[in-house]
Amino acid sequence: MTITIDDIKRDLRVTHDDDDALLDVLLDAAIDEAVQYLDLDDLPTVVDSSSSEKVAPSLYAAVFLLVRAKYDAATPDEIIRLRQCAETLMAPYRANLGA
Structure with missing residues (x-):
């Protein structure tokens, strides 16, 4: 299962299609940022x-938090807090630490 634009829109409570192209770009950017932070090729999955x-x-x-930071954050401080929360959630999955 992948993360879709519809998932992102539900999380952001967006009910229109006007920002779909932007949200698609932001989702791709958030996933890219996450896999780079994790030092992996893809997001880890579970069954x-x-x-x-x-x-x-x-x-x-x-990933939702990273998208929210790019799309919905009102201040630089809010962006920082959202990104820190995302990093906290991702930290246990990081690979190659100390390598």
Whole structure:
């Protein structure tokens, strides 16, 4: 399971299609930022109770926070707080620390 624009729109409570192109770019940027931070090629996945593979829940939330920081944050301080929260959620999945 991947993170979709519809997932992002639900999280941001966006009910219109006017910003879909922007949200698509911001989602791609957030995923790219996350995999670079993690030093991985893709976002880690887990298998849920229905045996479906999906992005690990905390990473799902981290990507949402990164998109929110780019799309919805009102101040530089808010951007910093959202990004710090995202990094906290991603930290346990980081690879190659100290390598």
